[in-house]
Amino acid sequence: MVHNYSAGPCVLPQEVFEKAAESIRDYNGTGLSIIEMSHRSKDFVEVMDRARALVKELLNVPDGYTVLFLQGGASLGFYTSAINFMKNEGGVGAYVDTGSWSSKAIKEAKLLGDVRVLASSQDQNFNYIPKGYEVPTDVDYVHLTSNNTIFGTQFKSFPESKAPLLCDMSSDIFSKSVDVSKFDLIYAGAQKNMGPAGTTVYIVKDEALGKTGRAIPSMLDLQVHSSKDSMFNTPPVFAVYGSMLTMEWMKKEGGVSEMEKRNEMKAQLLYSEIDRNALFEGTTKAEDRSNMNPTFVLKDEEAHAARFDQMWKNANINGLKGHRSVGGYRASMYNALGIGSVRVLVEVMKELERTA
């Protein structure tokens, strides 16, 4: 068994792969593959409806919100979120810059209007979540990135905001409970906790849309997609289907609260070893540590890196190399990664120390 610590695309439940493989050959005895049937067929419309309903159920989405499965990745979400919320005249978007992904969101928003950066952790290579800044009311929206996949930081609570709150939750959606009613828009690429790459989920408050006074291209207009039940054009059928299967798995396992419990246990196990083991140290402020993407380094790389890398590879661990902007290691521990895989990694770290 491979212990897959890849940052995304990433580990998904084994039973999702099995069901998906079967449905590629023959979907539910129809004699058709899930990827060759019309997206307007009754069978696929049911998949889309079920996937949208599961998002609502798992995240406890209140009435008055619409769930969409769109294309373009969360990277298009940076622009889509801005264009649907920033006023055409005198538009201002406020951003908390917690590193690469929020920086990219800021870059896209600047194409549309003014951007106010409320706070940034750039001064310390984004190793913490800024706090204590004032949240303005005279802006069109406030944009956050709930979990920074690269630097391994995560908001443990969200700021109160009178302006609409928009959040890129790509790397921690479904990993813990969240109060959706606080947000006017949540968006997330599928390829971490939700399913295969290829679709991006949008959870949008209906009454917040249509207020910018802009002409929005149809494919970026959340109101257009909403009016067509997420079927304005051909949806990414396999990614939506894979997401539906993954959400069914989450539901069967006990839902988001159970995922949260497991994720806390896994994070606790790994972070205590990072803190205990004299050879390693974490790269982020302890209070802002991500439960999804713990990042850490060897204190003396020259002395230990070659052996450690060989040892974890021998233990069938995959994808532990840190992102180039942080270096060291990143252990992405999404929902489908079992605690057994974390035990294997911790054992390798202990063994390195014992034999150093």
Ligand code: PMP
């Ligand atoms: N936001 C976050 C927090 C991410 O982790 C990623 C991708 N890892 C993105 C946005 C970009 O997503 P995509 O590759 O789907 O465009």
